[in-house]
Amino acid sequence: NAPSLIFFAGSAREDSVNKKIARVAARMAEAAGADATFIDLRDYPMPLYDGDLESRDGLPEAAVELKALFRDSDGLFVASPEYNSSLPPLLKNTIDWVSRRASADEPPLVAYKGKVAAIAAGSPGGLGGLRGLVPLRMLLGNLGMHVVPQQLAISGAATAFDDDGQLMEPDRKAALEGVVKQFVETAQALKPG
Numbered sequence: 001n002a003p004s005l006i007f008f009a010g011s012a013r014e015d016s017v018n019k020k021i022a023r024v025a026a027r028m029a030e031a032a033g034a035d036a037t038f039i040d041l042r043d044y045p046m047p048l049y050d051g052d053l054e055s056r057d058g059l060p061e062a063a064v065e066l067k068a069l070f071r072d073s074d075g076l077f078v079a080s081p082e083y084n085s086s087l088p089p090l091l092k093n094t095i096d097w098v099s100r101r102a103s104a105d106e107p108p109l110v111a112y113k114g115k116v117a118a119i120a121a122g123s124p125g126g127l128g129g130l131r132g133l134v135p136l137r138m139l140l141g142n143l144g145m146h147v148v149p150q151q152l153a154i155s156g157a158a159t160a161f162d163d164d165g166q167l168m169e170p171d172r173k174a175a176l177e178g179v180v181k182q183f184v185e186t187a188q189a190l191k192p193g
């Protein structure tokens with residue numbers, strides 16, 4: 001009864017350090033017994049949220065797909081850059097579209113409510129994007145997610161990974177493993193059935 005967990009980054013760019021964090025965290029979760037899937041938000045392009053667009057066309061196809069994926073999972077691991085001490089617009093826009101209901105008979109916040117979340121950040125700078133984790137934790141909690149208390153911000157992230165995508169410093173690797181372990185165990189404990 002392995003929990004099914006989704007891993008993604010709040011950055012689209014190819015060489016994103018946050019994608020590296022999400023990818024290596026997914027491998028750690030597999031090792032801890034979860035069914036882990038890495039997804040790339042670049043594969044789910046959406047326009048900037050606009051209520052008139054929504055009234056006219058409904059949700060973008062990518063938001064419908066992502067919502068189904070999140071709904072069928074037990075939890076989300078989000079590794080995100082900090083932009084000026086807050087969330088990057090890609091991440092906020094994606095979370096916002098996915099929070100919208102496709103119809104009145106769809107339960108509210110099906111993608112998020114009651115599921116587990118874990119958060120991490122990476123930045124080339126000295127704080128590792130730590131300040132951005134504050135609004136991210138608040139946002140996911142307000143969407144009804146159980147955000148595990150453990151989190152990690154990786155400073156100097158541009159040089160923290162080897163060519164195989166592994167974290168080179170043992171202490172940091174262990175810290176990320178700790179976050180992932182708590183994430184997997186919480187998802188296991190809360191998994192229905």
Ligand code: FNR
Nearest residue numbers: 011016017018019081082083084085123124125129
């Ligand atoms: C940044 N960056 C940044 N870094 C940081 O540590 N604190 C910050 O407040 C900001 N602010 C910020 C604003 C904007 C608009 C950009 C584009 C960038 C730098 C950021 O951490 C860096 O570009 C990371 O490499 C982005 O993450 P990915 O794309 O590598 O995952």
